[in-house]
Amino acid sequence: MEIIKREIKSIKKRTFPKKICFEPIGIIKTPFKSLKGIPIQFYQSEAEGIIQIYPKHSPGLKDLEGFSHIYCVYFFDMVKLPVPLQSKPFLDDKKKGIFATRTPFRPNPIGISILEIIHIKKNLIKVKNVDILDKTPILDIKPYVSRFDYIKAYKMGWLDGKVVKKSS
């Protein structure tokens, strides 16, 4: 990308941040009004939702409708910290390290779902495959690009044999 110097901090003055703060860029409206019944994974969900990007960020959505899918990055705001670092995941009865699971209960409760774009109207992105609680704060939207993002993972750890193959 075109890097304009004034957009970059001085590497000489670089210090390691102890705290990293973000402001939500929007909110997602979904059919899931409580924590019960939310699909475990986006790839198993047919539910639709609407990402409302704050109008001040709308110009950033230009050209996004050309893509079929997005990474939706969000904040699991219902998680109370600190979380245990090992816990039983949904698909197993033995405790796993939380970085080896997709649990929302992580030190930094960041969620990532790959959602299909139905359409974009102004600042509203209508999406499919939603597995997110209603009114969840959105941190970022990135285009999903199969050629970058499809990796032939050859090991899937404790999940091997536990996940159902996609029907499509």
Next chain:
Amino acid sequence: MEIIKREIKSIKKRTFPKKICFEPIGIIKTPFKSLKGIPIQFYQSEAEGIIQIYPKHSPGLKDLEGFSHIYCVYFFDMVKLPVPLQSKPFLDDKKKGIFATRTPFRPNPIGISILEIIHIKKNLIKVKNVDILDKTPILDIKPYVSRFDYIKAYKMGWLDGKVVKKSS
């Protein structure tokens, strides 16, 4: 997963956060000491790096070595905010909405790279396919699971015809 009630906030008292703050869970050491020469995408990089997870989070790494790939979620700490909402990406000469690009210059400068695990020793994850500046703060690690994460994206917008197919 097993949801323990005390880990969840009360949904009745839920308020929308204006600011969301995280603490890094570690740091990545890479060969890229300056912004020049960093690969544009992880899938084009053969470079290796070491994610140093802070020892207090080490128990969360249990079972991760069973997976071949991870999502590494990190903070582009060199980006100066605010950023323009449209900019010319690396692969085109016309301005695009930044949510339709992978530029680090985004309102919330969150990066996601899919990295191959070489090995894990204690709190150190040796990884491949690195496209990240040395000493970048790490926010989260999640297992990459092809069956969840491989989506047949059928539209790739302005990137169509611009990305080189993976050689593997």
